[in-house]
Amino acid sequence: MSGFVEKPEPLQVPGLVHLHTGKVRELYRNEAGDLVMVASDRMSAYDWVLPTEIPDKGRVLTQLSLWWFDRLADLIPNHVISTELPEGAPAEWEGRTLVCRSLRMIPVECVARGYLTGSGLVEYEANRTVCGLALPEGLVDGSELPAPIFTPATKAAVGEHDENVSYEEVARQVGAETAAQLRQSTLAVYSRARDVARDRGIILADTKFEFGHDEAGGLVLADEVLTPDSSRFWPAAEWEPGRAQSSYDKQFVRDWLTSPASGWDRHSEQPPPPLPREVVEATRAKYVEAYELLTGTAW
Ligand SMILES: Nc1ncnc2c1ncn2[C@@H]1O[C@H](COP(=O)(O)OP(=O)(O)OP(=O)(O)O)[C@@H](O)[C@H]1O
Ligand SMILES: [Mg+2]
Numbered sequence: 001m002s003g004f005v006e007k008p009e010p011l012q013v014p015g016l017v018h019l020h021t022g023k024v025r026e027l028y029r030n031e032a033g034d035l036v037m038v039a040s041d042r043m044s045a046y047d048w049v050l051p052t053e054i055p056d057k058g059r060v061l062t063q064l065s066l067w068w069f070d071r072l073a074d075l076i077p078n079h080v081i082s083t084e085l086p087e088g089a090p091a092e093w094e095g096r097t098l099v100c101r102s103l104r105m106i107p108v109e110c111v112a113r114g115y116l117t118g119s120g121l122v123e124y125e126a127n128r129t130v131c132g133l134a135l136p137e138g139l140v141d142g143s144e145l146p147a148p149i150f151t152p153a154t155k156a157a158v159g160e161h162d163e164n165v166s167y168e169e170v171a172r173q174v175g176a177e178t179a180a181q182l183r184q185s186t187l188a189v190y191s192r193a194r195d196v197a198r199d200r201g202i203i204l205a206d207t208k209f210e211f212g213h214d215e216a217g218g219l220v221l222a223d224e225v226l227t228p229d230s231s232r233f234w235p236a237a238e239w240e241p242g243r244a245q246s247s248y249d250k251q252f253v254r255d256w257l258t259s260p261a262s263g264w265d266r267h268s269e270q271p272p273p274p275l276p277r278e279v280v281e282a283t284r285a286k287y288v289e290a291y292e293l294l295t296g297t298a299w
Pocket of ligand 2: 022024
């Protein structure tokens with residue numbers, strides 16, 4: 001079992017048509033035909049959208065994405081049109097709302113990895129490859145790769161795992177030219193971001209981008225970028241290959257959910273329980289810390 005513990009009821013705003021409830025974002029279309037993306041404070045873990053929100057999380061994700069979009073603008077166009085609140089939107093939407101170009105999304109999760117961990121590590125341990133790419137012997141959990149790699153995945157529905165696919169499979173699905181552009185842009189953006197993060201004492205282990213095509217067929221960077229939800233950030237000072245690295249975001253939540261204190265068995269059919277206040281507070285602090293460390297400005 002997985003999915004939403006409690007299915008959220010999207011807010012209705014006159015002049016906006018509600019299109020979609022994502023795990024984290026609500027999508028609307030405005031009268032100009034643009035997309036209005038509102039990041040909620042919802043949090044997901046172990047394929048569940050949890051019943052407890054993390055206050056300000058959606059604002060942190062939105063502001064961090066905006067900060068990165070600015071720093072990447074010379075590499076690739078992005079989907080942001082403005083941060084102006086649509087007329088009639090609640091004050092609660094302030095800071096978490098983006099008006100974006102409505103794109104034809106390319107159904108590939110464009111993952112770049114500079115370090116080995118997670119599903120990449122699992123595949124590497126089985127056959128010394130990640131997404132079919134051969135890697136050298138001797139790498140362990142947290143090792144830096146010889147060079148960043150493009151490890152695409154298919155986009156799964158809420159409650160399902162994304163599945164790693166080979167580059168050839170992506171080329172079959174979206175065409176060779178688009179696949180090549182996705183790989184090139186993903187690696188270029190990752191490499192820029194990795195260097196920016198490194199200067200601030202943060203390792204960008206891996207990250208996921210989503211791209212779309214605009215009306216002219218140009219490739220545009222969409223969705224959120226380089227947030228703790230879409231990336232693994234590790235404190236560089238604590239980096240030690242050979243063990244699981246502590247991460248900036250969901251560690252408290254994951255640790256608590258899998259501890260006896262939660263009373264929850266993640267392999268059961270039961271939905272996860274609400275988070276205790278300490279876990280919510282600690283998690284919020286981690287999101288804020290990631291924002292402050294990366295941007296160098298106080299939240
Ligand atoms: N510029 C854009 N044009 C069209 N769709 C976009 C754009 N930017 C992001 N999206 C889509 O908006 C949604 C963002 O919502 P969210 O991240 O909460 O969803 P998700 O759980 O990742 O995926 P899903 O929508 O499948 O539930 C994603 O489906 C993403 O592909
Ligand atoms: Mg998403």
